[in-house]
Amino acid sequence: MEFRLTDEQRALIAPVREMAQTTFRQRALRWMDGTFPWDNIRDLAGLGVLGMTVPEEYGGLGLPVFETALVLEEIAKVCYPTAMAVLGEAGVQTRVIARYAPEGIRARILPAVVSGDCILSICMTEPHAGTDVANYRTNAVVKHDRVIVNGSKTLISRAEEAGMFVVFTRIDGRPGREGIGCVLVERGTPGLAVTGTYHTMGGENLHEVQFNDMEVPLENLVLREDGFKRLLTAFNTQRCLNPSISLGLAEGAFDETTRYVRDRPVFGKPIADFQGVRWKLADMYKDIEAARGLLYRACWTADPFPDPFLAATAKVFCNEMAIRVTNEAVQLHGGFGFTDEYPVSRLYRGARYGSLGGGASETLRDLIGRKLAGEDLGPDGIMGLGYF
Ligand SMILES: Cc1cc2nc3c(=O)[nH]c(=O)nc-3n(C[C@H](O)[C@H](O)[C@H](O)COP(=O)(O)OP(=O)(O)OC[C@H]3O[C@@H](n4cnc5c(N)ncnc54)[C@H](O)[C@@H]3O)c2cc1C
Structure with a gap:
């Protein structure tokens, strides 16, 4: 097993990380009132990543699930609304159009997805x-x-x-x-x-x-034909991409927090010097790394079709991990963590979405539990068809 990203994967995410950490970070508060992040979408179109899951013949990158998840993670580190907007261009709907739309619609819509116009x-x-x-x-x-x-x-x-x-x-x-x-x-x-x-x-x-x-x-x-089963099948891929946003939000909040606790003096020394704070950092870190391991494994093995059980497990864990970690990040920022002055309050609010959409935690726990109890869920049952 190889646990390092390849040079190509690093090259893919480097410009996204740079753009997110500089430009998107500065703009992030603009989108909290419901304004759609058009500026960010246009910038990302310039990098070509809006068409991550659009087939190459329509001008997209045709990326595997793992690479798509890496890009979403980078964006989510700083901006939940932008990550969600990009997921909208890379998720189930794009797969439905690329696979099943009549050629006229594909030829018109998919290049417009890549350019950020649709x-x-x-x-x-x-x-x-x-x-x-x-x-x-x-x-x-x-x-x-x-x-x-x-x-x-x-x-x-x-x-x-x-x-x-x-x-x-x-x-x-x-x-x-x-x-x-x-x-x-x-x-x-x-x-x-x-x-x-x-x-x-x-x-x-x-x-x-x-x-x-x-x-x-x-x-x-x-x-x-089989519309619902195909929808379930497509959602198994969505269950790898949605938690990549959770992972990014948690990492973003963790990075903000490690910076903050080293700088914030209380009782004459940085709060990072207190053991109680260090233990919290250690718990946040292990939570993030455990989630990353599970999610990357689910994503790495997700093409052409993810293991529905692994994807569901990774989704529940990452979604709930992000709530824990961003919550602790707000706590470690003290009262300022509750204000718009620091990004952690935004990241916390974004993290609350993951376990609600794309298969709520309760539904997925139910699915996981039924499988563990020996119930036959596939290949064309609730887990989807095994192909899309
Ligand atoms: C930010 C955001 C974006 C969204 N975007 C879209 C979108 O673009 N398109 C779209 O179609 N929808 C979208 N949704 C809707 C989302 O998919 C639904 O909210 C989700 O499917 C849950 O449905 P519900 O809200 O009706 O909750 P309900 O189905 O009413 O569930 C309420 C609660 O009961 C739990 N529950 C339900 N059944 C069981 C059970 N059998 N056992 C135990 N617990 C159970 C649920 O897990 C949940 O906690 C979005 C939601 C949000 C928050």
Whole structure:
């Protein structure tokens, strides 16, 4: 086993790290009121990393999961909203388009993802169907060569900015998981409306998205067969990428904290001189390194398809580790840690997201426990198909 990054991997992340630690760090407070980090997105497009998971034939880098996770980790060290926006360009929605969209959409949308001109949004959650993801009421009715969609989604990221929405929906009212597929919807489609706004503690805005007799061409209806299983499968990859943001947030908060405790004098000496503080640093460090080991292993083995069990385990551990570490980082900054003066409060708020989205910790623990108890979950059960 090789535990060092290759020269190519170092070369990939070096300019991202440089840009994040200088420019993004300075800009980070700007995005806490829901403003989309367009400046950062354009800068990252300049580095080519927005198309990390876009196939090379469409101008992307076609990177494996591991390299994609390394880039997200670097961005998350300083800026949660930017890392989330980049995940939006590298995650499930990009995979759906690259794999299943008609060639016309692929040829138009994917190069625009690479250049930062097309932001993607994925619409799954409904007011009554979050974790219970297959309980959708949104329905797409096929009429000759058109598809008519009615329903609503909630808590949707990047809905205000998106050029394309990847919408998971019931098809022709077919019941259960088997009835679920996906509709690709371009911004400006009549009947598509972005409505209510939720401002999150992480800084970004989420929205409601309505479909009122919205019509799209039949070719935009994809994943008609095994749609739900393929969605689950794609989410196993997402479960490697989401925790890379958690890892980055924890590392960023840890770096801030080691600097702070060496500089902050209390009782005539830096607080780093107190054993109680050093023990906290040691615990934060071991938590981060344990998470890194688990996550890197999950990511390293994630192509062409991740081990769903390992990905779920890494996600739960990293998400919860980031909450512990960023929480301790705020604590070690004292009262200043609770203000906007120091980055740790932002990183703490961002870290709170990980265990909620992309498979909540409770769901994943359930999955892990069922497997450990000997239940058969795959290859086409709740763990996905084993291919996308
Ligand atoms: C920042 C952010 C961005 C998001 N972006 C998007 C997006 O772009 N697109 C999108 O579609 N959605 C998005 N979401 C929504 C997210 O996917 C949902 O919040 C998530 O799936 C959980 O659903 P819910 O909020 O309805 O919680 P619920 O399903 O109501 O769950 C509430 C609680 O109950 C627990 N729970 C549920 N079932 C069980 C069980 N069987 N056993 C034990 N505990 C259980 C859950 O783990 C959770 O803790 C986003 C959410 C956030 C916070």
